Amino acid sequence: MGLLSAATLGVGSVVLTGGAAQAAPLPTLPNNMVIFPDRDFMTVEGFEGLTDATARVQVLRGTGETVVGQTDAPVNYPEAGVAFEINHPGGACWGEGAPAGLKVTPDIQGGDVLRLVIDGVTYDSPVAPISVESESASGATVTVISNVPADIPLERVEGRIIQPDFKDTAVGRRDARATVDGTGDTGYTSSLTRxxxxxxxxxxxxEDAATAQTALAGTARVMSWVTTQGEERAGITIAEHEEVGGPGMGGCPAGPGDAAQPAPGNATFQRSADRTQMQVRWTPADDVAGGTAVSGYQIIATDPQGNLRGRNEAATATSTTLTGLDPAQNYAIQVRAAQGEALSAAFLAGESTGTPPGGGGTPGDTVQPTLGEAQFDPATNQLTLSATDDAGTPQIYYTVDGSPANDIDMPALNAELYTAPITLTGTAPVTVNYAAFDAAGNVTTGSYTGTPGEVAPPAPLAAPAELIATSVSGAVRLDWQAVPEATDYEVSVLNADGSAARPASLTSGARTATVTGLTGATSYTFSVKGVAAGRTGTAATVDGSPGVFVSSPVVTRAQWRSGDFRIEGTSDVTTGQVRLYRANAGGQLLNAGGTVVTAVAQAQQFGNGTAVTAAVAPETGGEFTLRLRNNAAGTANPGYLVAIATDGGRSAPFQVSGR
Known part of the structure; x- marks a missing residue:
């Protein structure tokens, strides 16, 4: 899949003014990304067959593509046609699985780019810089003014008013629409002009002022899209009047303006041998995405009587040395990140009581720590260090550049705290110097020199057994047996000439995959192989072809009364027509006399069919409505009916209610 060209996307869509570049392509419909920036809400449509998968979504800002929002969302298909939603009831929160600075609900803005990584493929969708400015009513006319820059043509803009109460007016549906080439619909006329x-x-x-007031009580929207694929829109931004951003449901993180100040990460300290000085180190605090940057750090040592010693350090600092400490006292060490005048919650270095590791040691303790023998594992090129002390477990600091790990009785500024085995890299000998410090400041040093070797690659994983391809509607379903030690499976699709029909994807551990987006009546070769950390398996292959796609219309409402017959429904497509026929409770077609017939042409039809149109966002898929009045409604309740689409898709039987 190549990048979409500027001609395909339309002027002003590849890079929005002042925004991030769209570096990856849009999804191919029916897969789609729909963004509601005023509510920091996103819907991802399509991507069928990825149950139990997890997708990553990032909000990118500026030409440097700064990540200001991120989440890992389960693909849980909350409703037909929807893979998952973010910041919406039933969906994922922003910040799930994200690092500390991104545990925030981002304030999505025009010019941002939403990046989706799903099934091993990356997609980008830009956020259009649009918004609803005002709405007003005069008599039977409602006027909505929206901010839409000139580089977005009117052919890629649509206005809507969302109002469920329209269904009880002459409009007869829950929205009214305005497009540059449209004239309105039942119950209203409309226009869209620059x-x-x-x-x-x-x-x-x-038709009357009362309906206009009903419209004014609804929600005015303006929407834009990046391009069209066929008759459908892709890469949609929907701006909504007077909607509020921030967390969309309970338990989601606050927005950047309300997020707590960032706290620094892990902090450690080491006292000098005479216990009058203390070196404190910390990992930098992550800025809250979209919030005020960290401006510095405050380091405070507090003795049991409440006396304080402290320093302020710059935002770039990761260590400081406190002096003038009382050798006889223990201290609680707190590190806080500052944002201007605001301070973060404290991070306590060491134990919360302030007692140094190992119980504190007393002045006069001169017993040095004991270093264990350095253990090098040539199979992994990892060096393991250890040390013991009579007063507790000492801290070990090390360097890998040959420089000393200690500066007399304190760690060297370039020394790293040892927390896990050290991996030696390269082919030349590496000297690791290390120093163990106890709580009293006693130090023991050591050194190890070793040459990393070539680590033998692990044996490849076995090929999946019993790989089966099954044709389903518009796709191919793959199933296979588990491969020992495999954590994921890579699925590839090849054309007859051996070229890739689509990028390879990972199934995140699942032993089944449904491959969509294929050309009907075309044979493909499907390849599946196991994947584990640092290991790739042998592939198993099978040939298969996608089944013929048919839509799935669903009747959701059918009400009859003398002179008025109303039918509504949904579909998993947004084009074509649906025709409504009389049926029995088992779904068999009936003629006007109530006799079972086998041919559709012999069944009693209601009306002349109705078009399937795109549902109003955030709903997805299509919808259809048919309303028959007077003689066309018939003289009796028909009982049951079925919907049959022009592509042959058929609904389940639906009982018509009276009203």
């Missing part, structure tokens, strides 16, 4: 280089105007004229 009134300046920065604004557009949508006008909706209803």
């Amino acid at each position: 009134i300046s280089d920065t604004q557009v105007q949508a006008e909706y004229t209803f």
Whole structure:
């Protein structure tokens, strides 16, 4: 899949003004990304067959693609056609699985880019810099003014008013729409015009002023999209009037303006042998994405009587030395990150009581720590260090550049705290110097020189057994047996000439995959191999072809009364037509006399069919409505009906209710 060209995307869509570049392609419909920046809400549509997978979404800002939001979202298919949602009830929160500075609900803005990594493939969708400015009513006309820059053509803009109460008016559906080439719909007329280089105007004229007031009580929207694929829109941004951003449900993190100050990470300290000085180290605090940057650090030592010794350090600092300490006292060490005048919650270095590791040691303790023998494992090129002391476990600091690990009785500034085996790299000999410090400041030094060797590659994983390809509607389902030690499986699709039909993808441990986006009646070769850390397995292959796709219409409402017959439904496609026929409870077609017939042409049809149109976001897929009045409604409740799409898809039987 190549990058979309500027011609494909339309002027101003590859790089939004002042925004991040769209470096990866949009998904291919029916896969799609729909962004609601005013609510910091996102819907990812399509991507069928990825149950139990996890997708990563990032919000990128500026030409440097700064990540200001991130989450790992389970692909849980909350409703038909939707893979997952973010910051919406039933969906994932922003910040899940993200590092500390990104545990925040991002303030999504025009010019940002939403990056989606799913099934091993990366997609980008830019956020259009659009917003609803105002809405007003005069008589039967509602006027909505929206901010839309001139480089977004009106052909890629649509105005909508969302109002469920429209269903009880002449409009007969839950929204009214305005497009540059449209004239409205049942119960209203509409227009969309540009009134300046920065604004557009949508006008909706209803049959009466009461309906206009009903519209004014709804939600005005303006939407734009990056491109069209066929008749469908891809890369959609929907701006909503007077919607509020921030966490969309309980338990989600606050926005950047309300997030807590960032605290520094792990902190350690080491006292000098005379216990009058203390070296304190910390890992830098992560800035809250979109929030105020860390401006410095405050380090405070408090003795049991509440006396304080402290220092302020710059934002770039990761260590300081406190002097003038009382050798006879223990101290609690706190490190805080500062954002201007605001301070973070404290990070306690060492034990919360302030007692140095090992119980504190008393002045006069001269017993040095004992170093264990350095253990080098040539199979992994890892060096393990250890040390013991009579007053507790000492801290070990080390260097790998040949320089000393200690500066007399304190760790050298370039020395690292030992927390895990050290991996030696390269092919030349490496000298590791290390020093163990106890709580009293006694130090013992050691050194190890070793030459990293070539680590033998692990044996490849076995090929998956019993790989089976099954044709399903518009796709191919793959199933296989588990491979010992495999944590994931890589699925590849090849054309007849051996070229890749789509990028390879990972199944995140699942032993099944449904491959979509294939050309019907075409044979493909499917390859599956196990994957583990640092290991790739032998591939198993099988040939298969996607089944013929048919849509799945669903009747959601059917009400009849004398002179008025209303039918509504949904579909997993957004084009075509649906025709409604009389049926029995088992779904068999009936003619006007109630007799079972086998041919569709012989069944009693209601109306002349109705078009399937795109549902109003955040709903996905398509919807259809048919309303028959007077003689066309018939003289009796038909009982049951079924919907049959033009592609042959058929709904389950639905009982018609009276009203």
